[in-house]
Amino acid sequence: MAPNDNTRITETEGEPSAFRRKATRYALPVAVAGVAAATIGLVPALAAAGGSGPQLADISAQQLIEKIAASDTQQLSGSLKITTDLGLPALSGLDSVAGALGDSAGAGDGSTADPGTKLMELASGSHTLRVAADGADKQRLSIVEGAAEYSLIRNGDEVWAYDSGSNQAYHATEKDAGGHGGSEGTKGEGAQGAKDLDVTPSELAAQVLKAAGDTTSVTVDGTARVAGHDAYRLLVKPKQSGSTVGSVTIAVDAKTGTPLKFTLASSGGGKPIVDVGFTKVDFAKPDASTFDFTPPKGTKVTRADESDAAHGKDAKNEASGADQGEGRFGGLLGELSGADDSGDVKTIGKGWSTVYELTSPKDESGAAGKGSEAAGSGASKQDDLPAEAEGLIGSLGSKVTGKFGSGMVFETRIVNALMTDDGKVYVGAVTKDALLKAANQAN
Amino acid sequence: MSRAEPTGRAPAAPAARAPRPWWTLGLLRSELALTFGRARTLALLGVLAAVPVLIGVAVKTETGGGGGVSDAGAAHGPAFLTQLTNNGLFLVFAALAATLPVFLPMAVGVVAGDAIAGEAHGGTLRYLLVAPAGRTRLLLVKYAATMVFCLVATAVVAVSALVVGALLFPLGDVTTISGTRISFGDGLIRALLIALVVAASLIGLAALGLFVSTLTNSGIAAMAATVGLLITVQILDTVPQLHAIQPYLFSHYWLSFADLLRAPFYWDDIVKNLEIQALYAAVFGSAAWARFTTRDITA
Numbered sequence: 256m257a258p259n260d261n262t263r264i265t266e267t268e269g270e271p272s273a274f275r276r277k278a279t280r281y282a283l284p285v286a287v288a289g290v291a292a293a294t295i296g297l298v299p300a301l302a303a304a305g306g307s308g309p310q311l312a313d314i315s316a317q318q319l320i321e322k323i324a325a326s327d328t329q330q331l332s333g334s335l336k337i338t339t340d341l342g343l344p345a346l347s348g349l350d351s352v353a354g355a356l357g358d359s360a361g362a363g364d365g366s367t368a369d370p371g372t373k374l375m376e377l378a379s380g381s382h383t384l385r386v387a388a389d390g391a392d393k394q395r396l397s398i399v400e401g402a403a404e405y406s407l408i409r410n411g412d413e414v415w416a417y418d419s420g421s422n423q424a425y426h427a428t429e430k431d432a433g434g435h436g437g438s439e440g441t442k443g444e445g446a447q448g449a450k451d452l453d454v455t456p457s458e459l460a461a462q463v464l465k466a467a468g469d470t471t472s473v474t475v476d477g478t479a480r481v482a483g484h485d486a487y488r489l490l491v492k493p494k495q496s497g498s499t500v501g502s503v504t505i506a507v508d509a510k511t512g513t514p515l516k517f518t519l520a521s522s523g524g525g526k527p528i529v530d531v532g533f534t535k536v537d538f539a540k541p542d543a544s545t546f547d548f549t550p551p552k553g554t555k556v557t558r559a560d561e562s563d564a565a566h567g568k569d570a571k572n573e574a575s576g577a578d579q580g581e582g583r584f585g586g587l588l589g590e591l592s593g594a595d596d597s598g599d600v601k602t603i604g605k606g607w608s609t610v611y612e613l614t615s616p617k618d619e620s621g622a623a624g625k626g627s628e629a630a631g632s633g634a635s636k637q638d639d640l641p642a643e644a645e646g647l648i649g650s651l652g653s654k655v656t657g658k659f660g661s662g663m664v665f666e667t668r669i670v671n672a673l674m675t676d677d678g679k680v681y682v683g684a685v686t687k688d689a690l691l692k693a694a695n696q697a698n
Numbered sequence: 699m700s701r702a703e704p705t706g707r708a709p710a711a712p713a714a715r716a717p718r719p720w721w722t723l724g725l726l727r728s729e730l731a732l733t734f735g736r737a738r739t740l741a742l743l744g745v746l747a748a749v750p751v752l753i754g755v756a757v758k759t760e761t762g763g764g765g766g767v768s769d770a771g772a773a774h775g776p777a778f779l780t781q782l783t784n785n786g787l788f789l790v791f792a793a794l795a796a797t798l799p800v801f802l803p804m805a806v807g808v809v810a811g812d813a814i815a816g817e818a819h820g821g822t823l824r825y826l827l828v829a830p831a832g833r834t835r836l837l838l839v840k841y842a843a844t845m846v847f848c849l850v851a852t853a854v855v856a857v858s859a860l861v862v863g864a865l866l867f868p869l870g871d872v873t874t875i876s877g878t879r880i881s882f883g884d885g886l887i888r889a890l891l892i893a894l895v896v897a898a899s900l901i902g903l904a905a906l907g908l909f910v911s912t913l914t915n916s917g918i919a920a921m922a923a924t925v926g927l928l929i930t931v932q933i934l935d936t937v938p939q940l941h942a943i944q945p946y947l948f949s950h951y952w953l954s955f956a957d958l959l960r961a962p963f964y965w966d967d968i969v970k971n972l973e974i975q976a977l978y979a980a981v982f983g984s985a986a987w988a989r990f991t992t993r994d995i996t997a
Binding site: 403 | 778780781783784785795870873874875876877878879946953956957960961962964966977980981982984985987988989991992
């Protein structure tokens, strides 16, 4: 492309050739932009179109589940992407309620490194997580944020949480943590939050499979490539209608049997309610230094025992806060974790369309334990509810009437709750119509 | 050498076609001398050097040299400030994070916008083209000089921050934002890497500024347009409803340089940033070339 330096040429040679020359030159940037746009547009489309996935030997659902169960992946590291759309109102609103409730309980705690509050952020939007594990007693989970990172590190008996954004740390040791003992994942209070949240695909998969029964169809739905690994897709679908759950898809690594991706689709269509998957995964042993943590100089460290004392009864609320994550519906779908310790819970229906009827729970921690969400615990707190929270609750629900009298329905994409004026609460992972029907039947 | 044999307008093209790397280098050198000799450029660099001093002194006086940054201020201030009082090296990261959104790109916008339009405005562009340089080569040299300015401007911020940080705060092992600990030497290497990534983050804007610069004969207009575009893009980047286009804005991944402070490195966003910069450089660089090689130079 030798440049023609004669500036006069355009005037002497006349318009047409000058125009053509201009047009050909301007074609270059247009072509570059076009190629870029095509690449950006087509590559994901092609990847999706080639969606038949890799060729793998046929496998039955039974074999695949066994493969997952037999999976013994002790060492791995990688990045996860978690996208949740629970249909909750904006999290800031919930935060203010949670904050108000916390304050009224006299348990406002300043530490931003506290795992309970931190992990609640995962309940909405899209986040990048990084995980690393080496055996049963070394794990690490970090939430990647803008120019900061929140890390939960377990190394033997020590559990650390470090929030680099505020330079605060949270420390617990195994004996502080008492009877929380998680099956895997970190233990201790912070770990309790992590366990409730179940961010690793393997935990999520285990819970869903437990919930499967004659109400559920479990099939192998082709193959996929996840994070560069060939994987089978296990498709779990409710056989009943009325559930808010459309389907659950779990991509399982064909070699190791490790679940790599978990997608919970809504029966109402639209974006998945929860989508957690590895974007990168490596089954090699992570660097030992990954699990070392010494708080840097000047870091404010909160110890678990102090924090426990400060929290007291608030701890349970917090657990239910973390429950806003997948743990909650996992619990609701399978076994209602707190159901056995409270006498006033009735169930209507079974399987996926189960609706729980709670009769005017006066004891707030009981309500939290039952896994009822913001609506439920809001209901139980009505007597001492701060005005702002009351207003918010009012704006969240919608009025309904039926055989049960009248009440408010609180809707999310996964769990719906009906709070009647006579103090009964119906909660289930069912659509609003199914919920009202169940409530009508019960009366 | 060949500079002594300008052969007039028409035969200039064949002369320019001959490969003369030294000649280009000479042109680049004179271009750099011109850019960095300007009082305006030096003033810009001075402002950039002052930013870390300002941050450092402010943090130092606020904390009284003793404890850490107060909890209330920590969560809302710029990134990396919380660790600053314990490790002066963090002033490099904090200063780069503070200057990257505004000061650095503004300086680059001024230099890039001025590159061609300033010459045209001063009436020197046609004399430059009389020399057997060729428009393409002149444009490349202008772009190269702008990129050198990106690098120098970033280096000025980083070095000033390092000096101020070392004077005001203790130095030592560095805790990454993932909570792992690396030696001070490793920390310095990461600071260098970060400075390079920050400088590379400005390449796209430099190409955009150069293109704007070829559109007009007024240096001021080109600078204002470039800086205006910069501000517009950054506003667009904050509007949640526009999240669909945000990944393609040149400033979207700028702060991803912080990912170099994680352990292990988290490359995804940095790679995306560099891809976006390369794309902007290709599109607007070639657009600038198309415009510059076909337009009438009247001034």
